[in-house]
Amino acid sequence: xxxxxxxxxxxxxxxxxxxxxxxxxxxxxxxRYVRVRAALERVEKND
Amino acid sequence: xxALLLRDLRLAVRAGGGFGLGxxxxxxxxxxxxxxxxxxxxxxxxxxxxxxxxxxxxxxxxSLDRIFALDYEDGSLALLATSPLPLEGVALMxxxxxxxxxxLPLTIAAPALGFLLSLAPEAYVFLLLSLLIGTPALxxxxxxxxxxxxxxxxxxLLLSLLVLPLYVPTLIFGAEAxxxxxxxxxxxxxxxxxxxxxxxxxxxxxxATAAVLRINLR
Amino acid sequence: MSLxxxxxxxxxxxWTRPVLPWTFALAGLCLAVGLIWGFFFTPxxxxxxxxxKIIYLHVPAALMAINAWIMMxxxxxxxxxxxxxxxxxxxRAAAPxxxxxxxxxxxxxGIWGQPMWGTYWAWDPRLTSFLILFLFYLGYIALxxxxxxxxxxxxxxxxLCMVGSIFAIxxxxxxxxxxxxxxxxxxxxxxxxENVADVFWFPLLVCIAGxxxxxxxxxxxxxxxxxxxxxxxxxxxxxxxx
Numbered sequence: 001x002x003x004x005x006x007x008x009x010x011x012x013x014x015x016x017x018x019x020x021x022x023x024x025x026x027x028x029x030x031x032r033y034v035r036v037r038a039a040l041e042r043v044e045k046n047d
Numbered sequence: 048x049x050a051l052l053l054r055d056l057r058l059a060v061r062a063g064g065g066f067g068l069g070x071x072x073x074x075x076x077x078x079x080x081x082x083x084x085x086x087x088x089x090x091x092x093x094x095x096x097x098x099x100x101x102x103x104x105x106x107x108x109x110s111l112d113r114i115f116a117l118d119y120e121d122g123s124l125a126l127l128a129t130s131p132l133p134l135e136g137v138a139l140m141x142x143x144x145x146x147x148x149x150x151l152p153l154t155i156a157a158p159a160l161g162f163l164l165s166l167a168p169e170a171y172v173f174l175l176l177s178l179l180i181g182t183p184a185l186x187x188x189x190x191x192x193x194x195x196x197x198x199x200x201x202x203x204l205l206l207s208l209l210v211l212p213l214y215v216p217t218l219i220f221g222a223e224a225x226x227x228x229x230x231x232x233x234x235x236x237x238x239x240x241x242x243x244x245x246x247x248x249x250x251x252x253x254x255a256t257a258a259v260l261r262i263n264l265r
Numbered sequence: 266m267s268l269x270x271x272x273x274x275x276x277x278x279x280w281t282r283p284v285l286p287w288t289f290a291l292a293g294l295c296l297a298v299g300l301i302w303g304f305f306f307t308p309x310x311x312x313x314x315x316x317x318k319i320i321y322l323h324v325p326a327a328l329m330a331i332n333a334w335i336m337m338x339x340x341x342x343x344x345x346x347x348x349x350x351x352x353x354x355x356x357r358a359a360a361p362x363x364x365x366x367x368x369x370x371x372x373x374x375g376i377w378g379q380p381m382w383g384t385y386w387a388w389d390p391r392l393t394s395f396l397i398l399f400l401f402y403l404g405y406i407a408l409x410x411x412x413x414x415x416x417x418x419x420x421x422x423x424x425l426c427m428v429g430s431i432f433a434i435x436x437x438x439x440x441x442x443x444x445x446x447x448x449x450x451x452x453x454x455x456x457x458x459e460n461v462a463d464v465f466w467f468p469l470l471v472c473i474a475g476x477x478x479x480x481x482x483x484x485x486x487x488x489x490x491x492x493x494x495x496x497x498x499x500x501x502x503x504x505x506x507x
Contacts, residue, residue: 007314010380017369213428
């Protein structure tokens, strides 16, 4: 762990929030991707 | 085209809402601000240009959704689209009618409200001038927004979300002109740019509005 | 075979299936390398101390926030001119990613601003432009959500994107004018590329590559989702008629 000096809180929170936001958009996109794929398969099978 | 303009104006007057509501809203917003920020004359006169501009912007926003809604519902918009009149001309006339029913009264009433906010005496000319130049742009941009949301049943809120960011340049230049006038600086630059925006919106947005109306009437 | 063939929905689904995991893997790799390099193995700036490490998130996010809008504009133009459905859906898919990038840029900027300028937020031209860009994204997404008919929605949002772009650029310059009018020579804005030394520059480049790849991967994935939704709707409509 590098020494962040007096600005440790700022730097760490910037990283935490940014990574959380990126993870959120990736996670949400992925969840919708999987759900829609499953739903489409169901619809196609009924066809 | 003139006939269409006159018809819209007559409808607005008869419906009663046109002139009165927007103006009353403008008055109320301006009256509410001192309650919010306190009655110090100095502070009020400093923020007066911004308040007057923001209030007129909101008042103009208020009546936007009625520009096309009624004509869309009773089918006269579809009639207008098939008439020999180009839809671009219709869009232009609608914007003009909106301006005459809201922008023009606001411009005339604004100096009176400037008194309430103890606007600097030198700024009145520029307040009048900047509103006169700037409010047509508000009407034209608003007409475009109204055309975008005309097919939606609950488009009012969406309309504000779409239109308000588009108002940013107009607001900046308009309020800046008044502020410079109040500070005895040269406001011609801001006024010229404001005029440029108005001219630009009137040159381009009728086409975008007409295109959007055609999509919505499809 | 022309380039446009790749925009056929079926073909698009075909070629993105193998490409997608690779793009994600590469994006993850670049981000991991760039961020770890930047966070652990770069020195502190003599003036800014350790806050300089925020640059590895802030600059790429800001870059992508603008590039996402440009990509949406290009996709909208392609939809209007050539009416490729995938293009319209890609524009729709990119908007939420752009919002996230704008948010990251604004947030990291605020955190960075507090120790450097003594304030989280200043009405600096650059900051204000990003806030306005954020509002444009919100309006664009809201319009997509509000309209039911997919083709009408694609048409209207395309027009909005084009008109919005003009006004966004206009706002950018209006804001410059406005702030100079208030207090001249506001030197708050920190121009990143000007004074960045090589030590910071190389990990930053890797991070930028990571953000670009992540954006591409996300847009591809979300576009695939949108295509499937569209296909599902079509199938359901056909079943109801049958």
